[in-house]
Amino acid sequence: MRIQDIGERELISIIHRLQARPPMGYIGIGDDAAFIPPSAKGILISQDMLVENLHFRLDWMTPEQLGEKAVAVNVSDIAAMGGTPLSLLTSLSVPSSLDVDWVESLYRGIAKALDRYGVVLVGGDTVGSQDRITLDVTVIGEPGPFGPILKTGARPGDRLFVSGRLGAAYAGFTLLSHGVTWPSTVVAERSVLMAHITPMARVRVGQQVGPWAHALTDISDGLVSELEEITRFGGIGAVIFEDRLPIDQATQAMAARFHSRATDFALFGGEDYELLAAVPPSRVTEVQEIEARTGVVMTEIGVITEKPGVRMASTEGEKEHVVQGQIYNHFPVA
Amino acid sequence: MRIQDIGERELISIIHRLQARPPMGYIGIGDDAAFIPPSAKGILISQDMLVENLHFRLDWMTPEQLGEKAVAVNVSDIAAMGGTPLSLLTSLSVPSSLDVDWVESLYRGIAKALDRYGVVLVGGDTVGSQDRITLDVTVIGEPGPFGPILKTGARPGDRLFVSGRLGAAYAGFTLLSHGVTWPSTVVAERSVLMAHITPMARVRVGQQVGPWAHALTDISDGLVSELEEITRFGGIGAVIFEDRLPIDQATQAMAARFHSRATDFALFGGEDYELLAAVPPSRVTEVQEIEARTGVVMTEIGVITEKPGVRMASTEGEKEHVVQGQIYNHFPVA
Numbered sequence: 001m002r003i004q005d006i007g008e009r010e011l012i013s014i015i016h017r018l019q020a021r022p023p024m025g026y027i028g029i030g031d032d033a034a035f036i037p038p039s040a041k042g043i044l045i046s047q048d049m050l051v052e053n054l055h056f057r058l059d060w061m062t063p064e065q066l067g068e069k070a071v072a073v074n075v076s077d078i079a080a081m082g083g084t085p086l087s088l089l090t091s092l093s094v095p096s097s098l099d100v101d102w103v104e105s106l107y108r109g110i111a112k113a114l115d116r117y118g119v120v121l122v123g124g125d126t127v128g129s130q131d132r133i134t135l136d137v138t139v140i141g142e143p144g145p146f147g148p149i150l151k152t153g154a155r156p157g158d159r160l161f162v163s164g165r166l167g168a169a170y171a172g173f174t175l176l177s178h179g180v181t182w183p184s185t186v187v188a189e190r191s192v193l194m195a196h197i198t199p200m201a202r203v204r205v206g207q208q209v210g211p212w213a214h215a216l217t218d219i220s221d222g223l224v225s226e227l228e229e230i231t232r233f234g235g236i237g238a239v240i241f242e243d244r245l246p247i248d249q250a251t252q253a254m255a256a257r258f259h260s261r262a263t264d265f266a267l268f269g270g271e272d273y274e275l276l277a278a279v280p281p282s283r284v285t286e287v288q289e290i291e292a293r294t295g296v297v298m299t300e301i302g303v304i305t306e307k308p309g310v311r312m313a314s315t316e317g318e319k320e321h322v323v324q325g326q327i328y329n330h331f332p333v334a
Numbered sequence: 335m336r337i338q339d340i341g342e343r344e345l346i347s348i349i350h351r352l353q354a355r356p357p358m359g360y361i362g363i364g365d366d367a368a369f370i371p372p373s374a375k376g377i378l379i380s381q382d383m384l385v386e387n388l389h390f391r392l393d394w395m396t397p398e399q400l401g402e403k404a405v406a407v408n409v410s411d412i413a414a415m416g417g418t419p420l421s422l423l424t425s426l427s428v429p430s431s432l433d434v435d436w437v438e439s440l441y442r443g444i445a446k447a448l449d450r451y452g453v454v455l456v457g458g459d460t461v462g463s464q465d466r467i468t469l470d471v472t473v474i475g476e477p478g479p480f481g482p483i484l485k486t487g488a489r490p491g492d493r494l495f496v497s498g499r500l501g502a503a504y505a506g507f508t509l510l511s512h513g514v515t516w517p518s519t520v521v522a523e524r525s526v527l528m529a530h531i532t533p534m535a536r537v538r539v540g541q542q543v544g545p546w547a548h549a550l551t552d553i554s555d556g557l558v559s560e561l562e563e564i565t566r567f568g569g570i571g572a573v574i575f576e577d578r579l580p581i582d583q584a585t586q587a588m589a590a591r592f593h594s595r596a597t598d599f600a601l602f603g604g605e606d607y608e609l610l611a612a613v614p615p616s617r618v619t620e621v622q623e624i625e626a627r628t629g630v631v632m633t634e635i636g637v638i639t640e641k642p643g644v645r646m647a648s649t650e651g652e653k654e655h656v657v658q659g660q661i662y663n664h665f666p667v668a
Contacts, residue, residue, distance in 0.1 A: 025376075027482060027484065030485075031415070031482075031484050031485050031486075031551075032380060032410075032411045032412075032414035032415055032485065032551055032552060033378040033379055033380035033411045033412055033414070033415045033417070033473075033475070033482070034378070034379050034380065035376055035377070035378055035379075035415070035477065035481075035482045036376055036377045036378075036379060037376045038372070038373060038374050038375060038376040038377075039372060040372050041372060042359075042369055042370055042371045042372040043369070043370045043372075043377060043474075044367040044368070044369055044370075045367055045368050045369075045370060045423065045456070045457065045472070045474065046366060046367035046368065046423075046457060047423045047424075047425050047457060047458050047459050047470075047472055048425070048459050049425040049426075049427055049459045049461050049468075049470065050461075051427050051461055051462065051463055051464075051468075053464060054461065054462050054463070054464070055461070076366075077366045077367045078366075078367055080366035080367070081365070081366050081367045081369070083367070089379065089380075089381045089472065090381075091381050091382075091383040091425075091470045092383075093383055093385050093468060122379070123379065123380060123381060124381050125381050125382050125383045125470070127383050127384075127385055127388065127389070128385065128388050129385055129388070129466075129468075130385075130387060130388070130466060131465075131466075132463075132464060132465075132466070134383075134385075134427060134463075134468050134470075136381075136383065136425045136459070136468075136470040138379070138381055138423065138472045139367075140377075140379065141367070143369065147369075148361060148365075148367070148369045150361065150365050151364075151365050151366065152365075217365075217366055218366060
């Protein structure tokens with residue numbers, strides 16, 4: 001059955017039925033606006049738009065996976081402020097010739113991810129489209145006990161930590177670009193495809209690193225790009241220790257297969273959705289402990305410097321040398 | 335200059351410069367998420383997506399007008415809860431071949447409307463598109479002193495009030511469909527074109543009628559459609575007094591020109607963005623006084639009934655007769 005056969009109102013009912021009931025006090029889908037009860041902490045809000053064939057391809061992922069990913073990348077923005085995600089709105093633009101099953105699967109994926117992060121769908125919009133699918137998600141959260149943790153605020157001497165592994169999402173993207181699709185029976189392929197298709201938002205890491213961090217962001221546009229953002233104000237810079245970049249074996253293997261440097265995937269590949277935190281040296285122990293509590297690897301990958309610019313260092317013997325004045329993005333445009 | 339010549343980051347800077355600075359305590363564009371300070375009243379939130387050639391046509395309105403309208407239709411959802419709009423996020427998907435001037439004009443229109451309603455832009459997203467423009471707006475507000483005023487809650491005997499005039503936006507849409515474009519030198523044409531192109535959100539009316547209303551909504555999908563929504567739960571109905579529908583002369587003239595009934599424009603034409611309130615009989619005087627305070631006409635157009643269904647009555651002598659069992663939507667699909 002196609003959307004044009006059932007109409008917008010029935011489609012909204014279907015979407016509604018697939019979602020958990022919002023908790024008491026909330027007003028959800030169906031009224032002019034949603035109502036979210038007072039928070040003494042204020043609210044965090046972020047909006048991310050995904051456009052077919054630019055941010056996702058229908059032959060690369062199922063609608064359910066797209067739904068999961070759309071929630072994760074938005075929730076990641078709340079994690080990147082050290083906050084807790086609470087509610088979500090979705091605007092969906094779809095051609096009326098699209099199968100209703102497709103929309104149901106999308107919202108099943110959305111519901112699955114909402115459940116994972118403890119978030120409720122409170123509203124949104126469903127409209128037509130001439131050809132492409134566009135999905136725009138707004139996520140609302142509340143900051144941690146010390147307020148929102150911004151991108152700015154890093155100071156020279158701060159240690160740079162990242163959660164998880166870097167470059168895997170780009171390795172997955174590279175595979176997909178070369179016609180390898182999900183699911184693959186090769187373990188390494190599966191691992192990097194998963195990283196690209198269904199990334200996880202690091203909410204617990206953000207909540208726990210937030211209180212110690214001078215600056216916090218998620219790595220959606222690549223590590224170097226995010227470091228440029230973090231060091232953009234205040235005339236500071238950063239040195240990355242190349243040898244310490246957390247790159248897993250699957251990503252190494254995929255980079256080698258495509259005659260690329262895994263380090264480049266880690267430095268410039270986007271969509272890792274890991275967190276990047278600048279933490280004062282006195283708090284390094286607290287951050288290291290987060291690994292045991294969350295099960296997510298926390299790696300110290302560099303340091304904030306007085307000297308502006310983002311640079312790379314490598315270890316020779318015990319001493320680190322800055323190997324180039326400025327990192328040049330020699331990454332092929334995706 | 336085209337968007338592809340300057341890139342996304344520069345485009346965001348341009349958008350940023352066109353906006354007023356958010357007030358103290360807010361964190362706006364540029365971080366992972368925006369921060370909005372605590373409100374003891376909770377928040378209202380709504381999201382509306384506008385798609386090129388479905389919700390707007392570039393040859394029917396300027397980008398500045400589109401920006402104004404996108405803000406107004408979203409702010410209207412907050413007015414429809416009796417609330418006060420506070421902040422806004424915009425997601426824009428545009429082809430990179432589009433002229434940067436176009437985006438600047440759009441955001442000038444957005445800034446103009448934000449200023450009108452006292453709202454600040456706190457974030458959003460700017461992404462590419464293959465061909466069409468999609469604009470998705472999220473508006474955040476806070477409810478009035480008695481909380482959000484819902485669509486549901488009307489009781490038999492409640493008087494139905496609408497703000498402003500009905501049917502004008504549809505008259506404007508009809509003109510545009512027949513090739514008459516803005517600006518027209520004919521006063522009646524200008525008036526209805528304005529109603530369609532740059533509707534006004536009735537924020538002050540909503541704030542003032544909210545405390546007295548059992549139910550409140552905005553008329554975005556036509557009066558009858560909204561009455562069906564209001565009466566959908568609780569097994570109630572409504573009678574509309576046909577003779578009392580507030581239809582202005584320009585709308586009457588345009589309906590006559592296209593051999594249509596102006597009443598149909600008022601009953602079924604969408605996009606009026608006027609407010610519809612169900613008010614207990616004891617509060618009719620208070621609602622009538624809103625007209626003097628806001629300068630917006632408030633018209634009593636009907637009554638909530640125990641009998642389900644939306645019906646029409648007309649006045650013969652002093653007595654009103656229900657003229658048909660159920661209103662049938664004989665309106666041509668736009």
